[in-house]
Amino acid sequence: MKNQTQILKSPMETIKHNNLRMPTQGLCEGKQSWPELVGYCGGIAVKIIEKESPGTHAIIVPPDQKNLPLNFVCGRVFVLVDEKGIVERIPIMG
Numbered sequence: 549m550k551n552q553t554q555i556l557k558s559p560m561e562t563i564k565h566n567n568l569r570m571p572t573q574g575l576c577e578g579k580q581s582w583p584e585l586v587g588y589c590g591g592i593a594v595k596i597i598e599k600e601s602p603g604t605h606a607i608i609v610p611p612d613q614k615n616l617p618l619n620f621v622c623g624r625v626f627v628l629v630d631e632k633g634i635v636e637r638i639p640i641m642g
Contacts, residue, residue, distance in 0.1 A: 576622035580641040590629040593639060597625050606639065616642075 578601050585593040594606040606625040609616065616626060620642055628637045
């Protein structure tokens with residue numbers, strides 16, 4: 549079976565779930581992506597995200613974690629970091 553985990557690069561992309569395509573933009577209020585944080589330390593990125601969007605929970609995802617939840621949750625942001633803890637992809641709500 550093919551791994552269906554998909555890392556989104558922007559809020560304009562879609563999440564594939566049970567063969568349905570769901571747009572991510574417009575589902576949640578407020579800011580949904582932080583492209584300016586690519587290259588930042590993951591811990592600092594988490595603090596910035598949570599400060600800019602109260603009620604948001606940012607989660608650092610290490611490079612060895614391959615499986616992320618497939619369900620979309622407003623207020624949850626995955627911050628994917630490299631082996632040095634530096635943000636390597638645009639953090640987006642998901």
